[in-house]
Amino acid sequence: MSRTLHLPDGPLTLSGTGSEWAAPGERFTGRVAYAAAHVVADPAAENVPGAPPVLDWDATLAFRRHLWAHGFGVAEAMDTAQRGMGLDYPAARELIRRSAREAAMAGGTVVAGVATDQLPPGPATLDEIRKAYGEQLADVQEAGAGPVLMCSRHLAAAARDARDYLDIYGQLLDDSGRPVILHWLGPAFDPLLAGYWGAGDQGRAADTVAELIAAHPGKVDGIKLSLLDEDFEIALRRRLPAGVRLYTGDDFNYPVLIRGDDHGHSEALLGVFAAIAPPASAALRALDTGDLAEYDRILAPTVTLSRHLFETPTWYYKTGIVFLAWLAGHQDHFTMVGGVQSGRSPRHLATLLRLADAAGLLPDADLAAHRARAWLTTAGVVQP
Template identity: 55%
Template sequence: MKTLNAIALPALGGKYRTIEPAAPAALEISTTPSISRAVYAAGHVVADPFQASAGSSSIDWDATLSVRHELWGLGLGVAESMDTAQRGMGLDAKQALILARRTLAEARSVGGAVVVGIGTDQLGPGPYPLAEIADAYAEQLAGVEEAGGRAVMMASRQLALSAKGPDDYLAVYSQVLGASQEPVILHWLGSMFDPSLSGYWGHQSTSAASQTVLDLIGSNREKVAGIKISLLDKEHEIDFRRRLPAGVRLFTGDDFNYAELIAGDEHGHSDALLGAFAAVPRFASAALSRLDRGDADGFRRILEPTVPLSRLIFEAPTQYYKVGVVWLSYLNGWQSHFRMLGGLETGRSLVHLADVFESANSLGLFPDPELSAARAHAYFRGQGV
């Protein structure tokens, strides 16, 4: 193989480090969906590079849908219009529905799997009467179901601000679930992803909140397909998973511990609905292919080495993890530029971006290391470093 030229990347203290581009990892990619796990990678949006700025949410639709086709081509489902797509951080409710409809239409053309996030973000900050919050959820639910989609009921900032206790959450969620035509996936998003969600479900205590959620699921069993938990707490997820009613899936949103949680144990496993899989999609595809063949050790050998990269991407402040996902998409050649809705790419430092490049490179993440190295080098040069 041709020896690639080393590149200099920024480091702490105004210094530089020299990185030798690594050969791509030898991975046996699957092009078909996993049969052993339900798997969704949360897709990001590609901004219009000519419009991207602090005041713009203009989307490059062709490039955005092309990313979805890349994920489907690796056998991964797509979780659409969720926080990875900058929902609440650049993508508004109207755009989210347009995005969902476009993705669902594209999915039908290739047989791709999709679930779609719904929320209450058509409302202002609030507070609001509970009935208005339930109606906002129901409006978005109807829009997704009319387009042929299945919903992920995302956490509501408006409900977090307006609810007085767990009974208010139970009332709103039960009303919306009662209106659903198909079973939905609930989403418990921790405050590390969105600080405005602190005390969600009416409790600061995770154990008390867990009981509220289990009560909700138990009372609406036929309307709940599963729950995505994004608390970055492995032990809590395992305990919660074992307490779920039969047939209700636990979709891990733990971007720190997903390999272990998806592999599971003698009591069960988690399925996957992850932003991390949008960052390491080829590894996810190859690992799940091994798991489908009953090779749990092979699954771990492929996926566990990606966890340090994911932990780096999702480090605090965690809500800026989207920057790392888009950065890797650019470096991998899935899009032509590194700009984001609302200029969100400035949410991470140049040193952080260099760290992500170095970690990804050490895995052999880049299928075309020359392209990735050239893009990283040019980007940092363009920033004056």
């Protein structure tokens, strides 16, 4: 079978370099690294916009085993899993339960999103928001996963000032039986979260976060920062108390942030790691041994891909994540809950295919070529 494809910007012959990556089973020693995993839709179900999501559980859990095999922890039911964008809370709760059980059997680690999305869209009182957060925190702890306190659209709309955030998050920290990961997701990922932590200015918002962490010693494992601002992340990281981690969620600048400097480094909780797990695993193992040149060499082409994957409108990066999972053989179709497979154009995805080949993300070039040829044909790009 020919590996040569005709893309909108010219021909591409798939290289097959994605078969070079090994899958060691041990975790990394120098960094804590979570990959935020996507979900696999049931292609035979009515996964159309507005319909309740129906998942292919076997394929969804198999992908988590793939991540654990490469040494990553799994960040479950986060925005990469289409939380707030097709995955409702009943499905998210079941996902967390199944993933935590699977982690226990596989010897993997899992943290999971705690939010307020069981509430209906629209206004909610602060008391309703507090109770919704509390219900999900209890669900995650009962499942045996580590809690990640996600940003709440309801809280962003209802909070009057920073004090409301401090009160609600403070109660959650008091109620949690284990240290939590805070999550600061910027408006590039969700415009409804603008002004989170009670301030439009990031510096003032950071003051609120620092006050919250200082007021609850031992209750915060770390904070995941997804603002796509390298300098701000470094500045916040240096403000954190000893023992509190900064988990980078910066899908543009992750290599330098994870690599670190003389003053410290960021750990990782990244959506892009779901797409680039094999080379990212090899890079992190090179970092474990102090081989910085090899670390930089492996990750360099993934950054070009990630910047394309997360380009504006950033929240549709999930479409590219699933497209790559299909081409790499992790699922049998390119269908998403909520019909979100339509979130990126054929030209965008064709460029993503080219970048994926350059980054070594396609372990079976013949399979990828077969699937890409069929998809390009349906997209109206005639193949040789």
